[in-house]
Amino acid sequence: MNNSKLYILFVLDILKTNKKGLSPIRCRLTYQQKRKVFSISLNVNPKKWNSKLQKMKSTDKDCNYVNNQLSLIKSKINQAFLYLQMNEKQFDVEDIYIQYSGDHTRKIKYLLEVFDIHNQRFLKLVGKEYSMSTYIKLKEARKHTYEFIKFKFNKNDILLESIKLNFIDDFDFYLKTEKNHKQITINKTIQRLKKIIKLALGEGYLSRDPFILYHPKRVEKKIVYLTKEELTELENHKFIQKRIQQVADMFIFCCYTGLAYNEMASLESSHIHKGFDGNDWIKMTRKKTKREISIPLLAKSKEILAKYQESENLKLLPIISNQKFNSYLKEISDVIGFEKNLTHHVARKTFATTILLYNDIPMEIVSELLGHSKISTTQESYAKVVQSKVSEHIKELNTKLTSEK
Template structure:
């Protein structure tokens, strides 16, 4: 079958008869393996429709009129088809229909044009579906793509219809060599570009997905956290300097609450409430995902919160910049003898692993307490931790069964 040949087929829809028991006549265009079906606006008695002849029979006033109109529609379709052949390099069945109806053919879109339209929508949905950091990441991804198109193709933009797998491969190479991005950053940039390509596919700006035969390795990051011995060593150490003790206590507080730096810094009295169980709870929105988080205050966290209450600024914890906080943590790790590179984020990882998962708290509860938008995010990050815990349980079970 020649895909470049236009096929015009009239057919009736027997499932939609009107009050006069007549069926609508539809027209189906097939070109380059794709179809476009639309209503002709005419109805006929199903007994009178001769599919092989593509007309109504026997001859009568109504059938003759319908046959004339269908012939006229087919003639107009062929004229639209010839017009597109002469004036356009590429078009599909949808374009033929639009030309037939006198509607402006869908415009060939460029990659950066669609990327910008996507970012504009994200910006309008800040606070509703997205948070500001998400917009920043997509703006950065668009800027990287723009630089690549300028560098590699010496153009200001690139047509979606010309997009092929070679473009993506060259883009990955460019990110690693010219931009010197790490594998994780390269992967994220390409994943954001992939989202734009999906939009292009759904809108019909390109015919096939160039990502089908492409794979970008997603680096598996190792979860760094404090084990129970390291956490105890940190808790028990007596610091001579007040600033180090203060930072240590704030870090420990986050080890027992899972609060990220942004939430720790913003924590005020309005975020601490009396829970349904009679205990104190923290209720706060995560700035990264805008998800509401409810975390029960464990005794150690509550004790630290009480001792460090900074009433003068209405903050429950001292305000220290993230850079200084991590600088102090580096100093604390050297003093205590912890070889791991200590950062604030490790407190959140310690909460999820040593405090929760290693104490048999279910994964779905961990996900809820961390404020993850989806359970699979938690599972993806902490799968190995769970495997280790399962191994420990099986070892204990084996010992019991062996007795």
């Protein structure tokens, strides 16, 4: 229950005294240092008004009627205030007036309310436009936002209009110090919060954008991938345990196709099509972005599929959970002596770098093969790889020009 006190004051609007010498009474509510003034449709003679006692001085019939009305209005306001104290997690003076007046077409004004509206809409699109994993990340962002509000303000929610740039900066600091999140994770959480603010602005719940001067802290992205030599070493190594060899084969397959775990795990013969060039292509929808992807089957990837074609499963590759897959990759890394932490995602990065970019495949084609929704995603991730490749070309050019002299 909110323990802040509500102040109710009736005041005369002398400036609007009519020709009969009567002035309108206005009610002024003050709560948490905010005011709400409104008309109560009562006009009185200022000479008969006692501001200290908050009622008419005279006992004539008209004055008794006004005093009774004032008492009823005050009682209704107190009832509305009590109702909000018992039922609302947080409210302001405008909410008290709305509850009193009976106009419940209240505009959404709280951050987590908008978060819930957004997430409820999003949930209905899961499986149609978005994946469940993206929805789960939005729920996590909502949870972190709630915990920050509770930590910082000891409240269950916060008014949208009270959100300023320092709220975002403080949220960043909280996630870093209290949650021990890395900056890249913090940036993602704040990016999801920004979507909620954008919705609030679009719906008219918020009049100004607190993100207008916000710039996310830069994160140095380090792309972990296998070099040509490391990939060759992995391909040539024969593992004694069958389960380890299977995971190694599937990892290598993804190094030559760039498939994410979900697509690799669901790959079936129906996804293999003969292309216009006479080659076999993988054609399927990427679950994360809902984009159609077409990936040519290179010789090594065909070789691995052929190895498992006798399987009784509908899937073209052995079935294994993502968790176990990454666990076995750690064993593979230890056996071979890689210092890199192998995960399934490293195979996807290897496809983009060692297989494509280092073989002069243009960035636009790399983005298309990876199934990225925007080429900027590819550019941000692989800009340094491209710079390194450019540097190699410049060295070759420099050597060539020098030898020609």
